[in-house]
Amino acid sequence: MSTLASIFDAGQMQTVLELGLISSLTVLALFLSYTMLNVCDLSTDGCFTFGAAVGAIVALNGHPLLSIPLAMLAGVASGFITAILQTVLGIDSLLAGIVVNTGLYSINIAVMKKSSLLNLNSSDTVFSLLKAKLEGTALEGKQTLIIAFLAVFFVVLFLSVFLKTKLGLSIRATGNNPDMVKSSSINPIVTTIIGLCIANSFTALSGCLLAQAQKQAEINIGTGMVTVALASLLIGGVFVRRGKIPLRAIGAVLGAVVFRLVYQIAIGLHMPPFMLKFVSSIIVIIAIAGPYLKTKLPEYVRKAKVRVGKKVQ
Numbered sequence: 001m002s003t004l005a006s007i008f009d010a011g012q013m014q015t016v017l018e019l020g021l022i023s024s025l026t027v028l029a030l031f032l033s034y035t036m037l038n039v040c041d042l043s044t045d046g047c048f049t050f051g052a053a054v055g056a057i058v059a060l061n062g063h064p065l066l067s068i069p070l071a072m073l074a075g076v077a078s079g080f081i082t083a084i085l086q087t088v089l090g091i092d093s094l095l096a097g098i099v100v101n102t103g104l105y106s107i108n109i110a111v112m113k114k115s116s117l118l119n120l121n122s123s124d125t126v127f128s129l130l131k132a133k134l135e136g137t138a139l140e141g142k143q144t145l146i147i148a149f150l151a152v153f154f155v156v157l158f159l160s161v162f163l164k165t166k167l168g169l170s171i172r173a174t175g176n177n178p179d180m181v182k183s184s185s186i187n188p189i190v191t192t193i194i195g196l197c198i199a200n201s202f203t204a205l206s207g208c209l210l211a212q213a214q215k216q217a218e219i220n221i222g223t224g225m226v227t228v229a230l231a232s233l234l235i236g237g238v239f240v241r242r243g244k245i246p247l248r249a250i251g252a253v254l255g256a257v258v259f260r261l262v263y264q265i266a267i268g269l270h271m272p273p274f275m276l277k278f279v280s281s282i283i284v285i286i287a288i289a290g291p292y293l294k295t296k297l298p299e300y301v302r303k304a305k306v307r308v309g310k311k312v313q
Helices: 002-007 010-036 044-060 064-087 093-111 126-134 143-162 166-176 178-182 188-214 225-239 245-268 273-312
Strands: 117-119 216-218
Touching (some): 010 044, 010 143, 010 166, 010 225, 044 117, 044 216, 044 225, 064 126, 126 143, 126 188, 143 188, 178 188, 188 216, 188 225, 225 245
Antiparallel strands (some): 117 216
């Protein structure tokens, strides 16, 4: 009982919510690229680290507020290269993502001045700036939660509006039926490039915020983020499988928070750190296989009854 109490105390739940909201920006990136555009972008891990590295370097140079747009711009560049490899050079989307992800490792090391770790303890961040403003108020100590919530709110709002525009509808059409799009006036190359640029800007924003929240940017900070984001996206689909774009986007955010909650439970149960990636993989398997097994359950039950009936005879 004491273990459960420590897992679900107010401080731990606030941390779960903070990390869930920050990582949900990457989930929303996959919501756009994977769900809307139907492109599985495996450059997510490298792009996440790219945003963290750029944001950390800019913050270290005394411009924490400027780190946000510059990190997002780095994400746009990553998405642009990934899209060009797919659409112009004819490289398979999965392979293009792997190639960009591999190349970004070297670029990230270069951005981080040939170091694998950038320490932000002695530098201002967007969170420390807000913390100073909130001292002595009822919101003191909640600067990370506030900034993470605002970032998610504006991204969800943007997606809700953007995906209803002509360009947004063109991106959705590209993902739904690329053959039809090619025969129409829509250029799938343009829609794919724009879609991946926007999606990767969200991923880089997520990396930037996480690095500044943790006061450090490490070269492996983005490792496994594509798995986490995919699992969260699928979990979110359990809450809101269909409906309007805002509801589905909110479902993706909820999925990220639930994933972090499960992660926190595993940590609270003193699971060894090296097993946490295994936990992520199990969550992904359950999230993917769950809906399929649910549709197959009546068939399995029927077969089981037939077998029991034969044994009785």
